[in-house]
Amino acid sequence: MVIVIHQSSDTRNAFQYNEMKVKEGVASYFHSANTISINPFMYGQGHRWKILHDIEKQNPRVKKKCLHISVNPSGSDLLKLDDRTVRQEVDRMMEHMGYGGQPYFVYKHQDLERVHFHVVSTRIDKTTGKKIRDGYEKDKMQKFVKELEQKYQLKQEIPEQLRNLKFTASSGYLKRNLETLFSELNRMDIITSKDMYDQALGFFQVEIRKAGRGHMVFVTDENGTVIRHPMKLSDFEERPRFYLSRQELLSQEQNRKDLPNSFSKQNHEGIAIGILKSLIIKELILNMGTQLTGDSFKKGKRNRLKKGDKKRRGKGYRK
Structure with a gap:
């Protein structure tokens, strides 16, 4: 559920x-x-x-x-x-x-x-x-x-795309899960620009492209080749905040909370892609892990992320 x-x-x-x-x-x-x-x-x-x-x-x-x-x-x-x-x-x-x-x-x-x-x-x-x-x-x-x-006695059914943290040609419940992804990314103060939002979507093999007066949502493979039938962004109830209309954006920006003191906008823009991906995935696991996959999955994923962080730091990644 x-x-x-x-x-x-x-x-x-x-x-x-x-x-x-x-x-x-x-x-x-x-x-x-x-x-x-x-x-x-x-x-x-x-x-x-x-x-x-x-x-x-x-x-x-x-x-x-x-x-x-x-x-x-x-x-x-x-x-x-x-x-x-x-x-x-x-x-x-x-x-x-x-x-x-x-x-x-x-x-x-x-x-x-x-x-x-x-x-x-x-x-x-x-x-x-x-x-x-x-x-x-x-x-x-x-x-x-x-x-x-x-x-x-309901059983958790883990969608494949959430297990892999990306969408594929066989991902089910695509529109609903894309809206869930948009919703989670919209709430992340760590993402402060449209470029960063697009990068975050890219980690899940999702792209938003201009089409006429509007935009289309694409699911791609690792090479950027479209593997699913595209959908109009306007058909989504939950949409990326950087693709809202001017009126919607002004209303949302007016009510957004200030960024945490520990980060500045300049620092956000300069975060390395690998660390940004790690932060986004960690945040998604924290927000969605218990509800969608259970405590055991969340703990296991956190451990794997920690190991990945140590490995990246050993290869010269900087915070």
Whole structure:
């Protein structure tokens, strides 16, 4: 089981993305809670949006109001979790994360290789108008996932591309896992320029190329030869921060935290490629290891990385 909290700042975008998928016939209305109508899916899209928008209007100062979560069961998970159970566990997840009393909509998607679910809500408390505290969200969610796996005896299925830390011609669940990669890289303050972001993508054999007025996402082999059908970057909900529109970029930059005191922008730009790769991989393992591959995999990978670091330092790499 993989559950991802998406870094979406605009609730309308997340809401419209899921509504669009329903209109395209690749998603369906699945569940809702705490709404003014018993079944908000009986009404139009405007009715559902008004429920969230009216709450968010109480606090226009908060920039990141959106709560957008994707719940991604594996194929074997779905054999143990029927629709009724998924609804119950989504409710329990929202309660666990501190959003149990908030209105939210759940959409069931079938546009990828397997069924998955999206939850859209707001971080503005419907009663007080204040932003709900969201500290340690990742830790809280990992705890919930672990309890869920123990409760239903779910098994971890490690995607091949995450085991190898790169994408290949046979990688499954490509779009979803590319979005996960973008999300993790977007949160790394160590990456301070578009060139560095592109280098980081290159470590996973992913390239973004200009195509007309937009961009395309390519998966390549080690020689740079395209090995998968390219995808439009605009089709991704989670996109690299250096490829956002000017308006999206200004909004995001305004809310970004200051870089840690131990690093400066000049130092970041001068980091050797090998060390940058090591830092990125370590960060990805720390953020994704427990949730996707289990503690034993994370420890083993860390040990291999340490050995690799010592070997590189012996060959003249500098920090």
